[in-house]
Amino acid sequence: MTPQADTLDESRLDSPEAIEDFALQEDYALNPEYVELVIDAADAGDGMRLRELLDALHPADVADLMGFLSSQYRAQVVPWIPPDTLAEVLPELDDRIRDQVLDLLPPDALAEALQELDSDEQAAVVEDLDEDERKAVLAAMPEVDRAAIETTLSYPEETAGRLMQREVMAAPQFWTVGQTIDHMRSHNDDLPELFFDIYVVDPAFKAVGAVAVSNLLRSKREAKLSEIMEPVTEIAVDLDQEEVAYIFEKYRLISAPVVDDGGRLVGQITVDDIVNIIQEENREDILALAQVGDAGRDASIWGIVKSRLPWLSLNLVTETIAVSSIAIFQDEVAKVVALAVLMPIVSSVGGNAGTQTLAVAVRALASRELTSANAKRIVGREVCVGLMNGVLLALMMGAATFAFYHNVRLAITVGLALIANIFAAALGGILAPILLERIGRDPAVSSPILVTFLTDFMGFFAVLAIAALILL
Amino acid sequence: MTPQADTLDESRLDSPEAIEDFALQEDYALNPEYVELVIDAADAGDGMRLRELLDALHPADVADLMGFLSSQYRAQVVPWIPPDTLAEVLPELDDRIRDQVLDLLPPDALAEALQELDSDEQAAVVEDLDEDERKAVLAAMPEVDRAAIETTLSYPEETAGRLMQREVMAAPQFWTVGQTIDHMRSHNDDLPELFFDIYVVDPAFKAVGAVAVSNLLRSKREAKLSEIMEPVTEIAVDLDQEEVAYIFEKYRLISAPVVDDGGRLVGQITVDDIVNIIQEENREDILALAQVGDAGRDASIWGIVKSRLPWLSLNLVTETIAVSSIAIFQDEVAKVVALAVLMPIVSSVGGNAGTQTLAVAVRALASRELTSANAKRIVGREVCVGLMNGVLLALMMGAATFAFYHNVRLAITVGLALIANIFAAALGGILAPILLERIGRDPAVSSPILVTFLTDFMGFFAVLAIAALILL
Secondary structure, three states, rough: OOHHHHHOHHHOOOOHHHHHHHOOOOOOOHHHHHHHHHHHHHHHHOOHHHHHHHHOOOHHHHHHHHHHHHHHHHHHHHHOOHHHHHHHHHHHHHHHHHHHHHHOHHHHHHHHOOOOOOHHHHHHHOOOOOOHHHHHHHHOOOHHHHHHHHHHHHOOEHHHEOOEOOOOOEOOOOOEEEHHHHHHHOHHOOOOOOOOEEEEEEOOOOEEEEEHHHHHHHOOOOEEEEHHHOOOOEEEEEOOOOOOOHHHHOOOEEEEEEEEEOOOOEEEEEHHHHHHHHHHHHHHHHHHHHOOOOOOOOOOOOHHHHHHHHHHHHHHHHHHHHHHHHHHHHHHHHHHOOHHHHHHHHHHHHHHHHHHHOOOHHHHHHHOOOOOHHHHHHHHHHHHHHHHHHHHHHHHHHHHHHHHHHHHHHHHHHHHHHEEEEEEHHHHHHHHHHHHOOOOOOOHHHHHHHHHHHHHHHHHHHHHHHHHHHHH | OOOHHHHOOOHHOOOOOHHHHHHHHHOOEEEEHHHHHHHHHHOOOOHHHHHHHHHHOHHHHOOOHHHHHHHHHHHHHHHHHHHHHHHHHHHOOHHHHHHHHHHHHHHHHHHHOOOOHHHHHHHHHHHOOOHHHHHHHHHHHOOOHHHHHHHHHHOOEEEEHHHHHHOOOEEEOOOEHHHHHHHHOOOOOHHEEEEOOEEEEOOOOOEEEEEEEHHHOOOOOOOOOHOOEOOOOOEEEOOEEHHHHHHHHHHHOOOEEEEOOOHHHHHHHHHHHHHHHHHHHHHHHHHHHOOOOOOOOOOHHHHHHHHHHHHHHHHHHHHHHHEEEEEEOHHHHHOOHHHHHHHHHHHHHHHHHHHHHHHHHHHHHOOOOOOOOOOOHHHHHHHHHHHHHHHHHHHHHHHHHHHHHHOOOHHHHHHHHHHHHHHHHHHHHHHHHHHHHHOOOHHHHHHHHHHHHHHHHHHHHHHHHHHHOOOO
């Protein structure tokens, strides 16, 4: 018996606290040994033990566990998730995993679990169901919840309407603090599960201000809401979720009222949803810059291949075009084989410089540090940086080339080519994303392939064209 | 007069509302024309107009404006920022810009402005001051604030201790809801500016639970806190900020208590700080993957060059090593110049495949979707994906090579080399970040240069070695 197997002694894991302590590592990631315990219990068909193991965890950790199990084990474990945990696990799951878990649940059980959730989370789960299952689940829900879900799903994806929850705490401006608190105590059931601001509305249900709950609590009971309220930042119901995230981030909002075309309060968005969106948008940017599709956590091998092969094929095509200049100048290459050795360096360093500029530009566009207000200045700065880096690197590479080949003209050739390529990289790396953004495209998605093509082509062409002029 | 100049008619921008509407575009980014108005007023030396223009903006927008002004205009504008706005502007500024703004402010004015802030924000501003200025500012502050700032600054950077604010709302478990609310009304001044949870503490000041403010509000006045409290997720004061962000994200926290080694409550962290950290960590990942240092928004040209040149120089060196195989096989290249044309394709597509795997792996490590619990499975999956992509791309490239050169052996050579390189890319792309993480290094920082070197080297070496075996 190894010392590690010793810590798996099940008799020591008989209380929920002991299980939770064991399940989470210091950094709050799931302990692989805990995952093993779950798999052992599933293999043994020990449902009571599974329930015990799952019961000790926070719903977010149960969702995490699902991601570490193969789909076969997931099917065995899901029935043992405690019913009151299940509802909160569902919104936390990745799409593909959620699909599988939803398939494993009977509509009635699902409808019951969903009633624990706020309308935004209900809708997030229901939208993943098949047509038939969706109907069955909606039919099994109370009328009020069903209507709320259907309204939410009627807004376009990735807009504020989809993100918001319809439950809000709103109060007329003439109410006092005392009245508002009394109202909340007596209308407990109509309130959102958690809320951070009370929206103050006029008779037309327009949000005219907000009172943070902590401010309500410390104000005198006689104070009118209109006296203690602060201005609100309203979110239009059709605003793109990326814009919503930007507004939350900029103004450090915890929650914000969502309003329809007529300015009427229709729901609220809270910051916990925004954190997810920020992560999602960042993930999209990183993957787009690396030219890889998002296959999802639980993707099959074929799913991953499909997310990568198109970009690699495209790269194969653009690279073929880029090397065509070598094919054209093949006689020159045959005469001076050193060119075949040096060209890839010019092309690689140029590609690297282009990627640098591109990443900085995409990031600056996403955080609105680069806008039409300063685009000219930033482009000018990049061009200067490109020239300086080009000259400095050309000196290094020229010197190394001379040291190795004792040929001044060859050294000058590669030096000039490197300056040209790094200049092209700077220009392409900054202009491509700006122009793509201006025509309404995602600057992270298509710029890398453009810039890579540009720097590869220039890497070969500049070396060979300059060589043809001064070397041969 | 152009139509655009017409919208700048100053007489139409005479109320704060009109100015704010004009300053912000639909997407809440700053209107370049508003920036122009500010510059015009600075040029005219019209301080009253500057004050009027600035007064209409939210502090976050004033901070944004600072980023769009050159340092010369910033110096002219800063004195006109309304004093009550100034404090809130400071924490929002980028480091370099904040340095400049702080230099422009006399210590007394700064000390006064700082008193508007919570302790975490005070510390964030004070830590940027020079030694002398820091002393002067701290000396001008009340004893209580000074002690709080000094304690915060005694924690290491990028830990929970630095992030937290020391102001918390804590209450003993035997208090009733009514008692708690009455206490808050009468101790208004000691409370954090905004808070979302009341921490329930035992006599040793350990947090035994939390009550969301919205839940306090809707509970009966007679209810005991111990009856309505929920479990809390505690944050250790020395926890790295990246871990703190992970915990907030995973458990969707709005605020969390920070505890010292003895488990005593010492402060709280709120989600608005976490949003900044998530963005910062994501920014670091994107820039690290693109091998570029973070020069900051307002960097000089020389500052940017310094953030990029080291990586480019390193790339120049590794690429020189990678092409050394070409130099060794130069006779072969001279005989079959087609190799010089085809090698860069094999190397570029391999590099692209490596970048794809790397970006996915770095992302999965950051979100803990890839841990020791599933590392073997994920590595196995990547290897299979690499083989499949390699074979499919090799078929395409082999066919194209044959179509162009009518040489079966050449087609087989590049096909095999491409399979080898994409396999190497997959292996390197997944193993490099996992191994770096395991030895405690940031997987995003050094893996790209390793993987690029590997795929460039393999691109040349595989083509030439296979060519030497079967072609020549």
